[in-house]
Amino acid sequence: MYKIISRKEYAMLIRDRRFHILATIVTILLIVSMWAGFSAYKIIRNETDFISKESRSHWIKQGSKNPHEAAHYGSFVFRPKSELSFLDFGVTSYIGNSIYLEGHNHNEPKFSQAQESSGLIRFGDFTVAFIFYTLLPLFIIFMCFNSFTIEKEEKTLKLMLSQGIGLDVIAWGKIEGFSKCLAWVFLPCLLISFGLVIIGTPGGVSFNTFMRLFLNTIVFGGYFFVFICLSVLVSIWSKSSRNALLILLGVWVMMCIIIPKLSANLGGFIFKAPKNFEFTESIRKEVLEGIDGHHSADVRLNKLKQTILAEYNVDSLSQLPINFDAIVMQEAEKHSSQVYKKYFDSLEKIYQKQNYISDIFSLIDPFITVRNFSMSLAGTDYKTALEFQRQAEQYRYNMVEKLQNHMRDYSKTGDWEIKVNENFFAKIPEFKFKKFSINDTITQNWLSIISLFVWIQLCIRFISNLKNFKMNDL
Amino acid sequence: MLKTKHLTKKYGERFALVGLSLDIEPGEIFALLGQNGAGKSTTINCFLGFVKPTSGQVYVNGLSVVDHALETKKYLAYIPENVMLYSNLTGVENLEFFSALAGFNYTKKELGKMLFKVGLQISANDQWVSTYSKGMRQKVGIAIAIAKNAKALLLDEPTSGLDPKASNEFSNILNELAKNDTAILMATHDIFRAKEIAGRIGIMKEGSLVSEIKSSDITTNELEKVYLQTV
Numbered sequence: 001m002y003k004i005i006s007r008k009e010y011a012m013l014i015r016d017r018r019f020h021i022l023a024t025i026v027t028i029l030l031i032v033s034m035w036a037g038f039s040a041y042k043i044i045r046n047e048t049d050f051i052s053k054e055s056r057s058h059w060i061k062q063g064s065k066n067p068h069e070a071a072h073y074g075s076f077v078f079r080p081k082s083e084l085s086f087l088d089f090g091v092t093s094y095i096g097n098s099i100y101l102e103g104h105n106h107n108e109p110k111f112s113q114a115q116e117s118s119g120l121i122r123f124g125d126f127t128v129a130f131i132f133y134t135l136l137p138l139f140i141i142f143m144c145f146n147s148f149t150i151e152k153e154e155k156t157l158k159l160m161l162s163q164g165i166g167l168d169v170i171a172w173g174k175i176e177g178f179s180k181c182l183a184w185v186f187l188p189c190l191l192i193s194f195g196l197v198i199i200g201t202p203g204g205v206s207f208n209t210f211m212r213l214f215l216n217t218i219v220f221g222g223y224f225f226v227f228i229c230l231s232v233l234v235s236i237w238s239k240s241s242r243n244a245l246l247i248l249l250g251v252w253v254m255m256c257i258i259i260p261k262l263s264a265n266l267g268g269f270i271f272k273a274p275k276n277f278e279f280t281e282s283i284r285k286e287v288l289e290g291i292d293g294h295h296s297a298d299v300r301l302n303k304l305k306q307t308i309l310a311e312y313n314v315d316s317l318s319q320l321p322i323n324f325d326a327i328v329m330q331e332a333e334k335h336s337s338q339v340y341k342k343y344f345d346s347l348e349k350i351y352q353k354q355n356y357i358s359d360i361f362s363l364i365d366p367f368i369t370v371r372n373f374s375m376s377l378a379g380t381d382y383k384t385a386l387e388f389q390r391q392a393e394q395y396r397y398n399m400v401e402k403l404q405n406h407m408r409d410y411s412k413t414g415d416w417e418i419k420v421n422e423n424f425f426a427k428i429p430e431f432k433f434k435k436f437s438i439n440d441t442i443t444q445n446w447l448s449i450i451s452l453f454v455w456i457q458l459c460i461r462f463i464s465n466l467k468n469f470k471m472n473d474l
Numbered sequence: 475m476l477k478t479k480h481l482t483k484k485y486g487e488r489f490a491l492v493g494l495s496l497d498i499e500p501g502e503i504f505a506l507l508g509q510n511g512a513g514k515s516t517t518i519n520c521f522l523g524f525v526k527p528t529s530g531q532v533y534v535n536g537l538s539v540v541d542h543a544l545e546t547k548k549y550l551a552y553i554p555e556n557v558m559l560y561s562n563l564t565g566v567e568n569l570e571f572f573s574a575l576a577g578f579n580y581t582k583k584e585l586g587k588m589l590f591k592v593g594l595q596i597s598a599n600d601q602w603v604s605t606y607s608k609g610m611r612q613k614v615g616i617a618i619a620i621a622k623n624a625k626a627l628l629l630d631e632p633t634s635g636l637d638p639k640a641s642n643e644f645s646n647i648l649n650e651l652a653k654n655d656t657a658i659l660m661a662t663h664d665i666f667r668a669k670e671i672a673g674r675i676g677i678m679k680e681g682s683l684v685s686e687i688k689s690s691d692i693t694t695n696e697l698e699k700v701y702l703q704t705v
Contacts, residue, residue, distance in 0.1 A: 004574040008563070015562045154558040159615075162522050163575040163622070164547030470526070 005173020074102030082379030088129035090380025144231035229459035267354035505672035557615030
């Protein structure tokens with residue numbers, strides 16, 4: 001029975017000029033943002049590929065030199081753009097794209113797009129995802145706010161009800177009709193983005209990427225469903241179209257602007273993250289308190305010396321078959337890495353707590369749910385950025401360790417003449433960022449999934465309960 | 475077919491209906507006369523289940539409307555005073571939609587026939603209702619009611635806005651329906667029309683039925699006199 005209503009709603013909306021104009025505007029915005037996002041993605045991807053290769057060849061062709069010097073020479077690694085990043089830039093625009101990896105130092109990611117480009121990016125990322133989670137709800141509201149109020153005002157609802165049909169059936173019909181109209185905007189965009197993903201992934205689209213796009217569709221579909229139901233419900237409960245529109249616009253401002261902003265600020269307010277300077281400064285201080293390879297007067301250096309001498313059963317460093325300087329430097333590296341890891345972990349915990357606040361708000365605001373989930377699926381969220389930093393640090397540590405160990409094993413203490421060549425540098429594998437699997441992403445977002453599910457369930461409940469709803473002012 | 479027993483409806487302190495008892499048999503046309511606010515529309519809304527009685531019972535085809543809100547609507551067709559339709563659907567599409575809701579799937583040809591029967595010019599069938607006059611919309615409303623094949627028809631000032639010819643055609647349609655055993659309740663201001671088509675005429679005042687007259691027992695002039703005295 002609801003099919004009849006759905007067909008009618010669809011036929012009416014498709015003929016409605018209001019729908020034509022809004023759909024055209026949204027479609028143009030989507031196409032522009034997709035085009036802009038994709039070209040930016042391609043440029044950055046090509047640049048990153050090119051510079052990564054160049055950086056790698058610089059590393060290999062740095063010439064024969066002392067291993068420790070090579071560790072100082074270091075190399076650059078770049079956070080690869082994920083295939084879906086053009087749909088949702090997430091936080092990546094504000095986080096550095098590359099890290100300089102060298103011995104002794106734990107460098108922060110540098111060169112974010114926000115640093116590099118003009119004011120446009122500060123204006124906010126005008127991505128497909130942004131249009132989906134911010135503007136499409138508005139589009140839905142404008143389509144649906146008077147879905148029932150106009151029928152009350154025009155008395156067609158009374159005629160419809162007099163034909164012996166329940167209010168819930170009418171509501172379901174309307175929801176389906178609106179969804180079909182929305183599909184005219186949503187589905188072409190989805191198809192185009194799927195095409196772009198195929199074009200933008202030279203090696204062929206992986207199952208992981210495909211699943212992400214698929215989940216994205218479901219998540220946004222659910223989000224739109226919630227907004228359609230909400231608009232229809234408000235329209236049923238409202239006395240006039242004007243009231244319905246005012247209430248829905250109020251809901252939109254709360255959900256899409258105020259609560260997200262509030263939750264982010266509240267998270268940062270309750271769980272304060274150290275400022276960048278404080279963070280690096282406290283790491284520097286704690287590292288200094290440990291062994292420092294360049295200052296042999298240190299007490300702990302002596303202790304290490306005694307241990308090593310005892311191990312090899314010799315009296316002086318010159319009798320050692322290995323290079324003691326390299327051992328000291330590696331010990332220092334180990335120590336500073338531990339300190340760094342400790343601080344990094346604590347920082348991550350703070351961010352996690354901040355995100356918990358946001359997650360809690362996502363239970364009352366599906367906007368936050370979908371925004372976070374979309375970022376996560378696009379691989380442009382904060383977790384992915386932190387994971388990149390962690391993997392880069394791990395890679396740095398392994399690289400430096402290999403160099404120091406070579407120096408330790410193939411030279412004697414005080415010998416700074418030992419050299420390694422191209423063959424050795426090439427043996428250190430290239431950095432490859434291992435992305436989160438789809439399972440990881442789902443596990444990280446369990447609360448979002450539950451929250452969206454609860455919202456959808458609530459909507460279904462409310463609409464189905466309209467069966468018993470008494471219309472008083474017909 | 476259409477029956478009320480001591481039907482009372484109170485809005486706050488004001489009585490819209492006071493102990494109204496009606497009984498309209500299949501094939502009978504009953505006209506309710508009365509001023510605005512006399513309770514004619516409230517009576518119709520009680521039959522439709524849109525107004526919940528404060529006390530008393532409403533029955534359609536022997537079923538209580540309060541207990542069987544959806545089922546009783548199957549036996550009813552309703553034409554409001556001012557039929558409002560979906561303005562960017564055509565006349566045929568509107569008729570198709572509403573009869574589909576009632577569970578009837580007519581072909582385009584059958585729908586066209588029905589619109590022809592109620593006197594809508596054929597050229598208007600496929601035009602958007604936004605181009606229709608009030609009378610034309612009213613005709614589509616009548617077609618919607620006919621298409622439902624209902625056992626009882628509820629009319630709220632159905633001929634207001636119809637030209638005399640259309641109004642006359644409408645009377646003929648009602649007579650035809652009554653011959654096929656449809657019970658018809660018509661609220662109206664039109665004393666002449668009431669006398670002409672109704673078998674019985676009830677005059678309402680402040681929510682009660684103050685007099686009930688067989689139309690064959692009275693002339694139009696006498697009816698007018700009674701009406702003016704009562705209200």
